[in-house]
Amino acid sequence: MAGKAPSGDPVQDAPEVSAPKHAAAGLPAVGHSLRMAHQQMGVRRTALTLIKVNQKDGFDCPGCAWPDPAHRSKAEFCENGAKAVAEEATLRRVTPDFFAEHPVSDLARRSGYWLGQQGRLTQPMYLPAGADRYEPVPWERAFEIIAEELTALASPDEALFYTSGRTSNEAAFLYQLFAREFGTNNLPDCSNMCHESSGSALSETIGIGKGSVLLEDLYRSDLIIVAGQNPGTNHPRMLSALEKAKAQGATIVTVNPLPEAGMQRFKNPQHAKGLVGGGTALSDLFLQIRLGGDQALFRALNSLLFQAEAEAPDTVLDHAFIDEHTHGFEDFAAAARATDWDEVLRATGLERAEIDRLLALVLKSKSIVVCWAMGLTQHKHSVPTIREVVNFLLLRGNIGRPGAGVCPVRGHSNVQGDRTMGIFERPAPAFLDALEKEFGFAPPREHGYDVVRSIRALRDGDAKVFFAMGGNFVAASPDTDATEAAMRKARLTVHVSTKLNRSHVVTGARALILPTLGRTEKDLQAGGPQFVTVEDSMGMVHASHGGLEPAGPHLLSEAAIITRLARAVLGPDSRVPWADFEADYSLIRDRISRVVPGFEDFNARVANPGGFTLPHAPRDSRTFPTATGKANFTAAPVEYPAVPEGRLLLQTLRSHDQYNTTIYGLDDRYRGIRGGRRVVLLNPEDAAAHGLADGAYVDLVSEWSDGSERRAPGFRVVHYPTTRGCAAAYYPETNVLVPLDHTADTSGTPASKSVLIRLEGGTDRPV
Ligand SMILES: Nc1nc2c(c(=O)[nH]1)N[C@H]1C(S)=C(S)[C@@H](COP(=O)(O)OP(=O)(O)OC[C@H]3O[C@@H](n4cnc5c(=O)[nH]c(N)nc54)[C@H](O)[C@@H]3O)O[C@H]1N2
Ligand SMILES: Nc1nc2c(c(=O)[nH]1)N[C@H]1C(S)=C(S)[C@@H](COP(=O)(O)OP(=O)(O)OC[C@H]3O[C@@H](n4cnc5c(=O)[nH]c(N)nc54)[C@H](O)[C@@H]3O)O[C@H]1N2
Ligand SMILES: [Mo]
Numbered sequence: 001m002a003g004k005a006p007s008g009d010p011v012q013d014a015p016e017v018s019a020p021k022h023a024a025a026g027l028p029a030v031g032h033s034l035r036m037a038h039q040q041m042g043v044r045r046t047a048l049t050l051i052k053v054n055q056k057d058g059f060d061c062p063g064c065a066w067p068d069p070a071h072r073s074k075a076e077f078c079e080n081g082a083k084a085v086a087e088e089a090t091l092r093r094v095t096p097d098f099f100a101e102h103p104v105s106d107l108a109r110r111s112g113y114w115l116g117q118q119g120r121l122t123q124p125m126y127l128p129a130g131a132d133r134y135e136p137v138p139w140e141r142a143f144e145i146i147a148e149e150l151t152a153l154a155s156p157d158e159a160l161f162y163t164s165g166r167t168s169n170e171a172a173f174l175y176q177l178f179a180r181e182f183g184t185n186n187l188p189d190c191s192n193m194c195h196e197s198s199g200s201a202l203s204e205t206i207g208i209g210k211g212s213v214l215l216e217d218l219y220r221s222d223l224i225i226v227a228g229q230n231p232g233t234n235h236p237r238m239l240s241a242l243e244k245a246k247a248q249g250a251t252i253v254t255v256n257p258l259p260e261a262g263m264q265r266f267k268n269p270q271h272a273k274g275l276v277g278g279g280t281a282l283s284d285l286f287l288q289i290r291l292g293g294d295q296a297l298f299r300a301l302n303s304l305l306f307q308a309e310a311e312a313p314d315t316v317l318d319h320a321f322i323d324e325h326t327h328g329f330e331d332f333a334a335a336a337r338a339t340d341w342d343e344v345l346r347a348t349g350l351e352r353a354e355i356d357r358l359l360a361l362v363l364k365s366k367s368i369v370v371c372w373a374m375g376l377t378q379h380k381h382s383v384p385t386i387r388e389v390v391n392f393l394l395l396r397g398n399i400g401r402p403g404a405g406v407c408p409v410r411g412h413s414n415v416q417g418d419r420t421m422g423i424f425e426r427p428a429p430a431f432l433d434a435l436e437k438e439f440g441f442a443p444p445r446e447h448g449y450d451v452v453r454s455i456r457a458l459r460d461g462d463a464k465v466f467f468a469m470g471g472n473f474v475a476a477s478p479d480t481d482a483t484e485a486a487m488r489k490a491r492l493t494v495h496v497s498t499k500l501n502r503s504h505v506v507t508g509a510r511a512l513i514l515p516t517l518g519r520t521e522k523d524l525q526a527g528g529p530q531f532v533t534v535e536d537s538m539g540m541v542h543a544s545h546g547g548l549e550p551a552g553p554h555l556l557s558e559a560a561i562i563t564r565l566a567r568a569v570l571g572p573d574s575r576v577p578w579a580d581f582e583a584d585y586s587l588i589r590d591r592i593s594r595v596v597p598g599f600e601d602f603n604a605r606v607a608n609p610g611g612f613t614l615p616h617a618p619r620d621s622r623t624f625p626t627a628t629g630k631a632n633f634t635a636a637p638v639e640y641p642a643v644p645e646g647r648l649l650l651q652t653l654r655s656h657d658q659y660n661t662t663i664y665g666l667d668d669r670y671r672g673i674r675g676g677r678r679v680v681l682l683n684p685e686d687a688a689a690h691g692l693a694d695g696a697y698v699d700l701v702s703e704w705s706d707g708s709e710r711r712a713p714g715f716r717v718v719h720y721p722t723t724r725g726c727a728a729a730y731y732p733e734t735n736v737l738v739p740l741d742h743t744a745d746t747s748g749t750p751a752s753k754s755v756l757i758r759l760e761g762g763t764d765r766p767v
Pocket of ligand 3: 190193194195411412
């Protein structure tokens with residue numbers, strides 16, 4: 001029934017298991033998404049809301065960051081977008097009565113699924129020091145409490161300002177402005193756990209930490225390699241783009257330890273054929289790689305390109321491009337020629353013939369795009385892995401040409417825009433100069449803390465106030481026990497949120513929950529109705545207009561919360577006209593247009609229904625704003641995770657029924673799992689080697705070089721066609737296994753796709 005949350009907390013470790021699916025979307029996806037939407041919002045609201053998703057007069061889908069095509073269909077959303085919308089537009093409400101009924105100690109025992117299912121937060125809530133119940137608090141008092149704690153700090157650097165990636169450009173710009181006028185660059189964000197490795201590798205090699213392709217490039221591409229990504233679940237609308245690319249002649253290669261259904265076959269729900277027919281086979285070649293083997297794979301491919309060039313000079317490499325636009329070619333060539341094939345085969349788990357097959361496809365393709373997501377970014381050696389992808393593309397001039405380029409597929413719907421707006425703990429000096437010029441205060445220059453450093457700072461007493469603009473920091477971060485202990489040391493934790501989550505119940509001495517509008521809702525301010533803007537994964541900026549009545553009369557927009565907070569904390573001395581910004585967001589956009597390159601004339605250009613495309617020097621003109629002024633080849637040693645006998649590598653990934661820490665349901669339909677999340681997918685031969693039947697229960701125990709161990713108990717074994725030696729289990733349940741210090745070199749991203757584990761335990765289901 002719409003509006004009612006399940007009462008009990010369901011069992012999550014006894015799923016039904018059937019064979020994995022070989023196709024994604026189609027009719028079951030339509031049915032599934034409508035069922036969930038009806039449960040949350042009823043039939044009428046579902047219909048009225050879903051027709052506005054990603055339409056030019058509607059709102060940007062709060063799901064993923066995949067771009068919208070120029071010609072939009074009437075239903076420009078996917079199954080999981082519909083779930084994301086339903087989760088926000090739900091009719092369920094969390095009121096002060098709910099908090100009176102449920103003390104924090106009770107809520108702390110509930111699952112993340114249960115917490116999220118309770119509905120939308122409706123009033124600001126305050127947890128006083130020593131109390132076990134949140135109580136309602138007026139907004140003004142909430143801002144006073146925050147101001148008390150912030151102004152009592154010995155230094156502004158004792159405060160942390162986290163951002164998750166749904167925050168609009170306008171709110172993100174204000175938020176970083178507030179943090180910097182207050183005096184700190186401590187702006188950790190979800191990107192630190194996500195595509196930071198892409199940003200690091202791309203900034204260094206091509207001069208900009210963003211992808212270089214537009215949708216048209218995918219359609220024009222000859223070869224698309226999708227590595228370390230599960231679009232069928234996480235970016236379902238990408239499947240439509242791949243289908244179209246395929247129809248126009250592209251070959252598609254998938255590199256993944258798992259045979260993900262979406263990459264095998266796609267039944268496009270927008271065509272009758274897709275609904276009832278067999279759909280389109282997407283992947284032409286599937287390389288079932290070992291976890292962490294991608295750097296070795298691309299290095300091997302590069303060495304084969306050199307070999308092919310030696311056999312047929314001037315036919316394989318793009319010498320004109322290399323000579324004119326790149327730096328570091330000779331060193332890289334030497335490294336690639338020295339490739340150790342035994343190592344390649346060990347690291348990738350592939351056969352030489354499979355890599356040769358990929359080579360043949362590469363050699364006959366003029367234009368190549370490489371797409372990737374968390375399978376490439378969350379390893380210790382992620383940055384050199386992505387640099388190797390760049391090397392591969394540079395060799396044949398595949399950057400800055402139609403149909404070719406790098407395509408890191410971003411996660412949260414505005415995570416890329418938040419960065420563009422200055423949510424970054426290591427801002428570029430030019431950005432700070434522009435802020436200083438525009439607002440007349442001197443922003444701090446010293447770098448701030450990223451996510452992992454923020455947790456250490458809390459743990460060590462160097463940070464005392466934690467403020468989050470969205471997200472679910474304690475559940476999304478690694479090393480759950482250490483992170484929770486660190487958070488409990490804070491003096492004050494504040495969450496600007498739409499839904500209840502774990503971070504609201506693992507708090508500092510005092511805590512606040514500040515309920516905010518979601519993107520689906522109307523945003524009415526003193527200056528009239530407001531809209532916000534977002535940037536998608538391909539650097540397109542457009543407006544998002546919410547249409548629903550807000551979830552309650554007490555909600556404030558994110559922008560309003562920041563402006564009021566800023567006034568409470570900074571007082572009349574602030575150089576920023578906060579009240580004006582709250583009343584009229586176009587005034588914020590005017591300032592953005594003067595601070596952030598590419599946003600010139602922002603208000604006028606965003607009035608164009610499709611929005612506008614941000615400049616991207618490598619894509620637009622083959623200019624590379626790097627330290628050398630060229631695109632940089634890099635020659636790092638090949639790395640891959642070492643796995644001792646009897647141990648497995650575990651990746652922590654998403655099921656089909658979750659959005660990060662938001663759990664929509666307990667099914668992972670494409671992988672054949674129903675009604676549970678505590679599962680570990682094991683290759684049947686690995687399971688046999690451990691004497692584990694399908695359905696046995698084990699503890700996952702991670703082991704680290706410092707001798708420490710971490711345990712996640714009670715996982716049901718599922719025999720699954722994953723690469724030998726490579727296990728998989730869902731996040732966030734497995735975040736307990738990933739130590740804080742297990743991060744990617746250079747980017748600092750938690751290496752949550754390569755966790756060394758052993759399996760312990762019996763066969764019976766634990767009670
Ligand atoms: N419905 C839904 N949509 C989402 C999200 C969600 O949770 N739910 N999350 C959003 C966010 S924030 C993000 S960042 C994206 C995440 O999108 P994805 O990166 O697709 O998410 P994951 O579930 O982490 O899947 C990682 C994929 O990489 C593969 N993989 C893991 N390790 C390796 C490796 O070493 N090599 C290779 N080649 N493959 C590997 C896994 O088998 C899996 O297919 O999705 C966004 N969209
Ligand atoms: N082990 C492991 N850990 C991971 C990952 C992994 O693959 N494995 N993936 C990592 C990745 S890629 C990411 S991006 C992070 C995600 O980290 P986060 O972005 O911090 O987590 P989410 O679960 O997306 O946050 C969900 C919460 O956001 C709030 N919210 C939703 N919409 C809005 C809104 O419009 N405004 C506001 N203010 N709040 C809103 C709701 O209260 C909801 O409970 O997790 C990372 N952690
Ligand atoms: Mo992400």
